[in-house]
Amino acid sequence: MSDQKGGNQPANNNQGKKQQKGGNLAGGGGTPPADDKKITSRTADYSQWYLDIVRRAELADNSDVRGCMVIKPNGYAIWENMQRAIDGLFKATGHVNAYFPLFIPKSFFQKEEQMAEGFAKECAVVTHYRLKSTNGKIEVDPEAKLEEELIVRPTSETIIWNTYKGWIQSYRDLPLLINQWCNVVRWEMRTRLFLRTSEFLWQEGHTAHATQAEAEAETLQMVNVYRQFAEDWMAMPVLVGPKSDGQKFPGAIYTLCIEALMQDGKALQAGTSHFLGQNFSKAFDVQFTAEDGKREFPWATSWGASTRLIGGLIMTHSDDNGLVIPPRLAPTHVVICPMGRSDEERAPCTAAAEKLAAAIAELPRDDFYGYQPLRVKIDRDTKNSPGHRFAEWELRGVPVRVEIGPKDMEKSACVLARRDIPGKEGKTMGVPLDVAPQQIDALMREIQKNLFDRAKKARDATMRTANSYDEFKQMIEQPGFIWAHWDGTRATEDKIQEETKATIRVIPFDGPKEAGQCMVTGQPSEKRVIFARAY
RNA sequence: CGGGGCAUAGCUCAGUCCGGUAGAGCGCCUGGUUUGGGACCAGGAAGUCGUCGGUUCAAAUCCGGCUGCCCCGACCA
Structure with a gap:
């Protein structure tokens, strides 16, 4: 679909009042980019480069709440695409979604010792349920103290296993294969947008099984789901296997993970799947009657992946021109830029752009696109120069850009520019408009593959x-x-x-x-x- | 929680030493010229100088308290 609103262009829309100062320029001491149209290069300052991308591609902002981010529409659209893909893989392996409370009574937390210890240092705690206004000042009402404090979930094993107690009586109730999409809070000392924030979005799967073998098979299956998502959608190569005991999840028997390598050579844990044994069923006294009539404790797994994946995506593929998003996760697959020096020159280019957008939307919808139509935008900007517009779309990581100008119109052709090869090197001139949709489709698949191959080669080289x-x-x-x-x-x-x-x-x-x-x-x-x- | 830094227009900052009408660049709005890799001219809007208090005829500027944020470290998906 072409975008409805004409004149839509990649402009900054900095609204809002006071953003904290010095955010992306390293407090007082940092050096701003020499040319503030360009982002900091990776070699100059990798973490500044990362912050520049997040800010300039409008993925997220620091909020006025310490440690918490505002995920902006461009960033959230990536998350939605991730969610759709991951959720599809969960459904395909028999899981269903549900939702459990944000608040966890402190006593639940205490029941599984290792977990309580593991998370104790980073829990937000709700102690009161009411405010009162005294002389126009809002304060916590000391009268409204909770009898039992509530923990804001850092993860939901406890509340979920407390609930499962009521759901599991017989082997016929198993396996229980449940996932939830939610936010969690872990009070971090130091935060980085997407990679580590005090609140983040994620999914957490929690399953219960009649046998140890089945639960372990589930643990393995789910880490492979993450591997599949990382490789096939994110084009991010990962190593798969167990964590050492020192690195495993508190409360787990063992933890399997996918581990990626960022461009700067630092590792990123991108998804984890835990075999929990009977730790939680015993802690919450969940038992079922087996086929042979004996009472047994079910075996548990849990597994999660978070908005941290967006940070991983950025640091796997992006370059000094900005964000690079693999086609399968791109909020916009194709942007078409009609050009021209005057309205007369521009009109036929815009008409051709609209026709092309419609033709692209008619491309076959297959698994590669999640059976959705390709997402196409027309850049109707008449104010900024073509160079400015091209640079701005590159910054935003749109996989393919189509340029249609007067010279192309003479030949009923267009220019295709691929984002994985930035600048003029990635351009193909003179692509006839009538075959452009097929070429774009092929290009999408090629870019997806190229990004993976390139990232794998870079990782293997280290x-x-x-x-x-x-x-x-x-x-x-x-x-x-x-x-x-x-x-x-x-x-x-x-x-x-x-x-x-x-x-x-x-x-x-x-x-x-x-x-x-x-x-x-x-x-x-x-x-x-x-x-x-x-x- | 330790160490450092910072807080002035939407953004990045200058102005603070040495108190005296609130500044620049970018962005934004208007008009015009432009448009194949980050165009230009002219005009315009926009700031209780983080906050509270003190000194002073006068405070962005000096003094004190507070708050917030960023960076580094310990901890962590």
Whole structure:
């Protein structure tokens, strides 16, 4: 569909009152981009580059609430596309959505000890339920103290297992395969837009099974769902496998994860799937009667992925010209820019743009597009120069831009520009208008694949093998993933983290089976694990 | 929670040392000229200088309290 509102153009719409100062310019000390039309380059300052993209592509703002972000329409549209894809994968594996309360009574929290400990330091707590106005000043009414404090959910295992107690009586009630889309709060000391905020959006799946084997199969299945989403939609290669005990979820027997590598060589945990054993069913005394009539505790899993994925998306593909979004997640697939020096020159270009937009919307809807029509916009800006408009659409990461100017009209042709190859190098001139829709369709698939291949190549190029701790210490100063032997103990992991700031990111399933000795203690090790510095 | 920095127009900042009519660039609005890689001219709108108090004839500026935000560190999806 072409956009309804004419004259719509990539302009800043900074409304609102006082945004906090110095947000993207590193407080007082930072250096603003030399040319404020351009964003900071990745080599100059990677985290400033990231902030510039988030701000200039209008994905999100810092809000006036500490640690919390405002996700703007451009950013939220990406999240909606992510949700649609992930939710589809959940449904295809038999899961259903439900919703559980935001507030969790403190006593629930206490029931599972490890989890309570794991999250204790970052919980928001509701203590009162009323305000009162004294001399025009609003204050908490001390009379309205809650008998039992409520925790704002950092994750929902406790409230959900408390609920499951009422839902599970018989083996016939199992498996219970439930997911919820919601917000959670983890009171973070330091936040970064999308990557770590005090409140974030996510989904959390919570399943209950009659047997351990079934629950473990579910845990594995769901991490593979995340892998599929990361690779096929986000075009983001990931390593898959268990976390070390030191890195697992509090309350889990083990945690499986997908682990991605960002362009700056830091790792990002992008999704986790936990095998919870009977920890929660026992904590909440959930039992069912098995086929043989015996009372048993069900086996649990939980799994989650959050708006952090948007940060991962940005840091996997984007470049110094701005955001790059893989076609399958792009809020806008194609933008068509009619040009011309005068209304007379422009009119036929605009008409051709409209016709092309309609033709693109008629392309077959297949799985690649989630069975939706392609999302097409017409840029009717007449005020800004073409160069300005092109740069602005590149900044926003639209995968394909079509340019139609007077010279093209003479040949009934257009120019296709692909975002994964920025600037003039990514342009194909003289594409006949009547075959443009098919070419655009092909280009979408090619861009999607190219982004994945490119990201995988970049990641693989960082992968190294360390054979001694000294070697490791040197290697870790360079970005990327490092394979190394580790004795499997928490103590060694902690020591390595303390001395090098690197953590065990994942013990990949498909890593080479190669016995050796721990690089620190010399104890035997079955296989190498992946170390990196992480977000 | 420690260490540092900052708070003046929508954004980025100057002005603060040395008190005296509130500034610039970008953006925005209007008109005109433009338009194939971030155009130009002219005009215009826009700020209780974070907040409370003190000093002073006079405070963005000096002094004190408070608040908020950013960066670095510890902690973390």
